[in-house]
Amino acid sequence: MxxxxxxxxxxxxxxxxxxxxxxxxxxxxxxxxxxxxxxxxxxxxxxxxxxxxxxxxxxxxxxxxxxxxxxxxxxxxxxxxxxxxxxxxxxxxxxxxxxxxxxxxxxxxxxxxxxxxxxxxxxxxxxxxxxxxxxxxxxxxxxxxxxxxxxxxxxxxxxxxxxxxxxxxxxxxxKVKGTQIPQAPITLYDICSQCGHCINICPTHAINNKIESSPEFCIKCCACVKECPNEARIFETPFTDWLYKNCxxxxxxxxxxxxxxxxxxxxxxxxxxxxxx
Ligand SMILES: Cc1cc2nc3c(=O)[nH]c(=O)nc-3n(C[C@H](O)[C@H](O)[C@H](O)COP(=O)(O)O)c2cc1C
Ligand code: SF4
Ligand code: SF4
CATH class of the missing domain: 3.40.50.360 (Flavodoxin domain)
Structure with a gap:
């Protein structure tokens, strides 16, 4: 067959x-x-x-x-x-x-x-x-x-x-990768509803139950920033301005x-x- x-x-x-x-x-x-x-x-x-x-x-x-x-x-x-x-x-x-x-x-x-x-x-x-x-x-x-x-x-x-x-x-x-600076998004606790969605969708399990992220494990993918229903996850990087201007x-x-x-x-x-x- x-x-x-x-x-x-x-x-x-x-x-x-x-x-x-x-x-x-x-x-x-x-x-x-x-x-x-x-x-x-x-x-x-x-x-x-x-x-x-x-x-x-x-x-x-x-x-x-x-x-x-x-x-x-x-x-x-x-x-x-x-x-x-x-x-x-x-x-x-x-x-x-x-x-x-x-x-x-x-x-x-x-x-x-x-x-x-x-x-x-x-x-x-x-x-x-x-x-x-x-x-x-x-x-x-x-x-x-x-x-x-x-x-x-x-x-x-x-x-x-x-x-x-x-x-x-x-x-x-x-291409040789640049030096990685450990960094991760922060949580705005006053608007975070503790729904846990960011914990579930983080690819590297970098967010704990207190909605704190570990810069050591974070890959800066920004999934949590984009998917938080309350916009309570913030990741600021100078690349945003540079990319906005140049790309x-x-x-x-x-x-x-x-x-x-x-x-x-x-x-x-x-x-x-x-x-x-
Ligand atoms: C850490 C990091 C590095 C990135 N480097 C590049 C890059 O070198 N060139 C580029 O055009 N986009 C870069 N991006 C953007 C992603 O490639 C782009 O948003 C992609 O669509 C994300 O794929 P995903 O939606 O499947 O996660 C980078 C994003 C991250 C988080
Ligand atoms: S997804 Fe947003 S609202 Fe839900 S726990 Fe994470 S930071 Fe809080
Ligand atoms: S940016 Fe990506 S890897 Fe970092 S905490 Fe958010 S979802 Fe996890």
Whole structure:
């Protein structure tokens, strides 16, 4: 009996932009039997093995690289003969070496990368009076992600079992991360209703029952800031002003497909997935 082809949707997504794009790409790919692996809230207790099928993998860009928590959690996923569509989400500054890092990591974990896209999501540090890529991914982004998934599935049929290499934008060695200053949001206790929502959605369990956060464990994802129903979580960073001033022009989604690159193995970005066919 032929087993059903499975699509694994894998994501780490504290503020849900990576999750939204992962779902749109998965919908476009159109494989009915879908298994969702949400790596946002917990580190897997043990290794997870995937055999065959497809995967859509989406993670956020932190400091021009992929989020360290995402790297740690993705390392538990091992694949064999699984074709993968890779997505990084960045807040309209730059994605630098994140997509190449995701491509390298997923290959190391046994996936076969077919295509990779750099999508734009509302910046974690976007605030009401200083919006940075606010509302993205928007309807157009989601539509593009859907088409990216659909075309990736169609495009690969041309290659049979011989999948060529995927070349994406980015440098090796990767960008060196800046020094991390331990910091975490504060709670405005006079308006906090002690509902506990922030405790439940913190990806690194950095908030205790007294709604105090541990700067040691906080990854500054701002999920608690964005999701607090009373706006009682505050994270102030000079990056908000800088990004607001310097990163307001909307960036374009860039997509890369295996077997499509410029001379000298230079990456070839596509701005409409249909152009690859
Ligand atoms: C610690 C940190 C570092 C970030 N670094 C970058 C960056 O280098 N470039 C960029 O454009 N956006 C950066 N962002 C913004 C996120 O990549 C963006 O908001 C993304 O959509 C978040 O994904 P999520 O909604 O799946 O959590 C950073 C966000 C955080 C919290
Ligand atoms: S989500 Fe907001 S209101 Fe609820 S416990 Fe956390 S800080 Fe308080
Ligand atoms: S405490 Fe830190 S890690 Fe936890 S949700 Fe808030 S910003 Fe993210």
């Amino acid at each position: 032929k087993t059903k082809e499975t699509l694994y949707t894998l994501f780490f997504s504290p503020t849900h932009t990576s999750q939204t794009i992962a779902q749109a790409v998965a919908d476009g790919l159109g494989i009915k039997h879908e298994v969702s692996i949400n790596l946002t809230y917990h580190t897997p207790k043990e290794d997870i093995h995937i055999d065959g099928g497809w995967a859509v993998i989406a993670v956020p860009v932190y400091g021009g690289r992929i989020s360290e928590t995402a790297v740690e959690r993705l390392s538990f996923i091992h694949a064999k003969n699984t074709r993968a569509i890779l997505c990084v989400l960045y807040g309209n500054r730059d994605y630098e070496d994140a997509l190449i890092e995701l491509s390298d990591l997923t290959q190391k974990q046994g996936f076969i990368p077919i295509s990779g896209g750099a999508f734009i999501g509302e910046h974690s540090y976007s605030r009401k009076n200083k919006e940075i890529a606010s509302g993205r991914p928007d309807t157009q982004d989601i539509n593009m992600a859907y088409r990216f998934g659909k075309i990736s599935g169609e495009y690969i049929k041309n290659w049979g079992n011989k999948i060529p290499k995927l070349i994406v934008k980015g440098n090796v060695p990767y 307001s022009i909307p960036k374009k989604i860039e997509m890369f497909f295996c077997g499509k690159y410029k001379a000298d193995n230079q990456p070839l970005p596509f701005y409409h997935p249909e152009d690859v066919l």
